[in-house]
Amino acid sequence: MLTISLIREKKDFIIERLKIKNFDAEDILEKIISLDTARREKQTRADLLHGEMNIISRDIGSLIKEGRQNEAEEAKEKTYKIKEEIRSLTDELGPIDEELRSEIIKLPNLPHHSVSHGHGADDNVKVREGGEITALPEPALPHWDLIKKYDIIDFDLGIKITGAGFPLYKGKGARLERALINFFLDEGVKAGYREMMPPVVVNEDSGFGTGQLPDKEGQMYHVGLDNLYLIPTAEVPVTNIYRDSILNAAELPVKNVAYTPCFRREAGSWGAHVRGLNRLHQFDKVEIVQIAHPDRSYEALEEMVNHVESLIVKLGLPYRIMRLCGGDMSFTSALTYDFEVWSGAQKRWLEVSSTSNFESFQANRLRCRFREKGNKQTQLVHTLNGSALALPRIVAAIIENNQTGTGIRVPQVLVPYTGFEMID
RNA sequence: GGAGAAAUGGCAGAGUGGUCGAAUGCGGCGGUCUUGAAAACCGUUGUCCUGCUAUCGUGGGACCGGGGGUUCGAAUCCCUCUUUCUCCGCCA
Numbered sequence: 001m002l003t004i005s006l007i008r009e010k011k012d013f014i015i016e017r018l019k020i021k022n023f024d025a026e027d028i029l030e031k032i033i034s035l036d037t038a039r040r041e042k043q044t045r046a047d048l049l050h051g052e053m054n055i056i057s058r059d060i061g062s063l064i065k066e067g068r069q070n071e072a073e074e075a076k077e078k079t080y081k082i083k084e085e086i087r088s089l090t091d092e093l094g095p096i097d098e099e100l101r102s103e104i105i106k107l108p109n110l111p112h113h114s115v116s117h118g119h120g121a122d123d124n125v126k127v128r129e130g131g132e133i134t135a136l137p138e139p140a141l142p143h144w145d146l147i148k149k150y151d152i153i154d155f156d157l158g159i160k161i162t163g164a165g166f167p168l169y170k171g172k173g174a175r176l177e178r179a180l181i182n183f184f185l186d187e188g189v190k191a192g193y194r195e196m197m198p199p200v201v202v203n204e205d206s207g208f209g210t211g212q213l214p215d216k217e218g219q220m221y222h223v224g225l226d227n228l229y230l231i232p233t234a235e236v237p238v239t240n241i242y243r244d245s246i247l248n249a250a251e252l253p254v255k256n257v258a259y260t261p262c263f264r265r266e267a268g269s270w271g272a273h274v275r276g277l278n279r280l281h282q283f284d285k286v287e288i289v290q291i292a293h294p295d296r297s298y299e300a301l302e303e304m305v306n307h308v309e310s311l312i313v314k315l316g317l318p319y320r321i322m323r324l325c326g327g328d329m330s331f332t333s334a335l336t337y338d339f340e341v342w343s344g345a346q347k348r349w350l351e352v353s354s355t356s357n358f359e360s361f362q363a364n365r366l367r368c369r370f371r372e373k374g375n376k377q378t379q380l381v382h383t384l385n386g387s388a389l390a391l392p393r394i395v396a397a398i399i400e401n402n403q404t405g406t407g408i409r410v411p412q413v414l415v416p417y418t419g420f421e422m423i424d
Numbered sequence: 425g426g427a428g429a430a431a432u433g434g435c436a437g438a439g440u441g442g443u444c445g446a447a448u449g450c451g452g453c454g455g456u457c458u459u460g461a462a463a464a465c466c467g468u469u470g471u472c473c474u475g476c477u478a479u480c481g482u483g484g485g486a487c488c489g490g491g492g493g494u495u496c497g498a499a500u501c502c503c504u505c506u507u508u509c510u511c512c513g514c515c516a
Contacts, residue, residue, distance in 0.1 A: 044474060047485040054443095054485090057497040061442035076496045083496080246471085367472095374453080378471085 001364045002107050007032055017110040020117050020326035028106055035100040046089040049082050109361040111326050112335035118325025131318035133342050137405045140345040143396040144276035146403060150423050165281030172423045177284060179417030180391055181259050184286035188257030188388060191307050193288055196258040198237035201228045206240040209366045211332040221263050230263035234287035235385045242291055246378055247370040253300050254291040277392035284391040290384045297382035301357045304386045305337050308353045311389055314413045317397050318342035334359040345400040350393040355386025
């Protein structure tokens, strides 16, 4: 959510920046500014009347104390009209506030100046790449065949238990999954992140705080009876730790890492490219989250990008890092890097991490601020997060790229975690 | 799930209708003293909205778990929701 002060002061700047995201903000901004003006005018008037009321009420108090009943009654008479006026102002104010809010949350975050204009994935900019794409023994099997061949992930049983998109990990498949989770968490802790294990269902306030609600309501599983949501990412609970809080500048940056299962309804997004592990309703992910000082949030982003990259390098997967163009970026992000690994048998790049700086966009919704030592004023923090990493596509790439014809070689860094070198 | 009690500033904890944004203590910050530190003493100490001011500031308003109500006036009374605690029941 953009701050109202920015909207008031930099309307034209916002219009220009949002063109990068192919978003026409002009009409919304006009509306916001006129609503805001009306709101302030009425609020000021109401405050003034409240002030008057406070004075009269105080006087009535002392009049009664002094036993001057008649004068007190006269003063009461005076308040009735003022009270009524306040009430009608308040009644008008409610809908204005509501509409103002609903308009403001329609505005996406402003993209960072390095973000290029574009309409979709084809316009993303390759920042760098690494690893080697090696030839696989023929016939190279896609992961959905390999998992059956070695009986490590079972979609049919997942369907039986729950439904499509809820796989059952079996034997060495389950061990591999757990090994990756532990490896990612350990690496995060080594990099200075504090490990967290948050709830995986959240309330409405949390959903709103990180921007899933109200616009992406249909993407989350909703527990109607208790009005709770299954998290689509650990970003939601972990960032909401800091909702409604004021941090000391000295505490920044706050760095947390968390493993959670993630739940996504993925309504309407099934198609040709989502076979097997490519898209699931439930999957495992380790997420890194930082709360940073605004002056240093891009350093933090850089650091996070390097961390994610190091994980992929250690797993020995060919990868590339893409800077998303305006059209492919999320609503809330100011700058996003996507990490893609090469899936040898599918012969395509799979997105395994999205690492973003949200600047103050989430912080404003979260009301998460910080204070510089010796300074009275608070200002909004910057929030960042990134997958480090999302498991299913990593698993897909590992088992496709490391197939030997007689088995699947486990990456060396994982062997201490799995306890075996081959899946066969 | 049943019965009862409670929710106040960073924390502890007063306050049961009238200058209460809120006593007091602790903590924090600034100062005096000291070679330095501690102790002691003095001062200061929330958030949000808004007006004025180039700035330090300063005026007004709101906020005592959330929402609603009664009243000229609510931290204080009423309703409701949420949460916490105690007892009982159930239970990984």
